[in-house]
Amino acid sequence: MNIKGLTLAELQDYIESLDLPKYRAGQIFSWIHQKKACSWEEMTNLPKSIHRLFSEKEISLGCLSVLDRVEADDHTTKFLFELDDHQSVESVFLPDAHHHTICFSTQVGCGMGCVFCATGQNGLTRNLAAAEIIDQVLAISRMTGADIHNLVAMGQGEPLINYDEVMKAVKILNDPRGVGIGARHITISTCGIVPKIYQLAREPLQVNLAISLHSADDELRNQLVPINRKYPLRELFKACREYTADTGRRVTFEYALIKDVNDGRADLQKLIESINGLGKRSRALYHINLIPFNPIPGSSFERTVPQRVREFAALLTDAHIETTIRKERGADLAAACGQLQGKRAD
Ligand code: SF4
Known part of the structure; x- marks a missing residue:
């Protein structure tokens, strides 16, 4: 048993x-989650008999x-990070003057097989247990000495699966x-698992929702994000509308701009029409985050030039759609998910 995956009540x-x-x-609970202890011996206010008991019971x-x-x-x-079964996963620490983030x-x-994603090329091996998710955060906080303010489930894997x-x-x-990371500082990013978006809307803990959109055209999105064939845009946007209506919370659409694939005028027009179609009165509840695309080895996809990214953003803003361009972080390391793992496997 890994004790890190227990809630306080379960513990x-x-x-x-x-x-x-x-x-x-x-x-x-405090030793594990606040002081980031990694051994029973560190828990100095527990008697040695408890240390021994946990070791004997092989409580990990x-x-x-x-x-x-x-x-x-x-x-x-x-x-x-290496897991107990020798599988591995990546996590990213994004330091900031005031608000440190972990992806x-x-x-x-x-x-999910998204064609622009290194992780998606080799399929699913297994789900992570809650303890393995939690320890990415604890381990990074322990190693960097940083207090973490924001969490984003945007690393490897589809969180809603x-x-x-x-x-x-x-x-x-x-x-x-x-x-103690506030729900408003936690973002779950999905490629569009529609039934789970409805489930997320009903959660008492209201985290932020981000959708990896990348195209507002079904034909193109079927190719880029294959789950679109199961949950097409009409269903995805309906789920987003209900999510915002139920929770009053904003939805962010992530849009990675790929040169000559989804960065043309027609692509922009479809995106504007789709966001407007969500309802003008609630338009403030939708936000587009443009992502400079990170090319992956073996793919012919190229990144849109920065000038075009800025034009795209300006035209969305002109259409009264709140738009940001994601600040590039760690541009000098293999930034896209799966690339560090891929590099090691080479
Ligand atoms: S982009 Fe996300 S959902 Fe798509 S294959 Fe990569 S990890 Fe999976």
């Missing part, structure tokens, strides 16, 4: 099942080990008796 039940006093659970603190770590000039750092993975590999473990991890990371 209390477990501690009581061992005939230990309930308050020990709060101490252990499951700390991930680092296989590789690459730091860019702007201190964005990508980590490749974490939710699966080993990914079954691993819904239960991802939401459990998010709830534990949100707990103020642990890491």
Whole structure:
């Protein structure tokens, strides 16, 4: 058992099942999630008899080990973590003067097959357990000494396919008796698993939703993001409309601009029409984040030139659609997900 994947209530039940006093659970939860302890011995306010009991019962603190770590000039750092079964996942630390962010993975590999994504090329190996998701955050916080303010589920994997473990991890990371990251500082990014968007809207913990859109045309999106064949744009936009109506929360559409693929006038026009089609009164609830595309090895896709990215943004803004261009971070390291892992496998 990996104790990191237990909520405080579950940990209390477990501690009581061992005939230990309930308050020990709060101490252990704090050692793991606030002080980022990686061994029972570090938990100095627990008696040695408890250390021994946990070791005998092989209760794991499951700390991930680092296989590789690459730091860019702007201190964005990508980590490749090894899991217990020798699989690996990537996570990225994005430091900022005030608000440090971690981009974490939710699966080993990914079954969604988005054609512009290195991770999507080799399929899904397995889902991550909540403990493995949580420890990406704890390990990076421990190694960098940084307090983490924002979390984004935008690493390897499709979070909504691993819904239960991802939401459990998010709830534990949100707990103020642990890491305590506010729900409004946690973003789940999906390529469009429509039924799970409805489920997410019903969660009491209201995290941010980002949709990897990349095209507002079904024919093109079928090619770029194959899950669109199962959940086409009409259904995806309907789910987004209901999500904003139910939660009052904003949806961000991620749009990676690929040269001569989705950055033309017709592409822009379709995007504007689609966002306007969501309803003018609620237009403030939708936001477009343009992403300078990161080319992947073996793909002919190229990035749109910066001038065109700025024009695209300006024309969306002229159409009264709130638009940002994602600031490029760690441009001097293999920035797109899956590339550090791919480099190691070569
Ligand atoms: S972009 Fe995201 S959902 Fe698509 S294949 Fe890559 S990891 Fe999976």
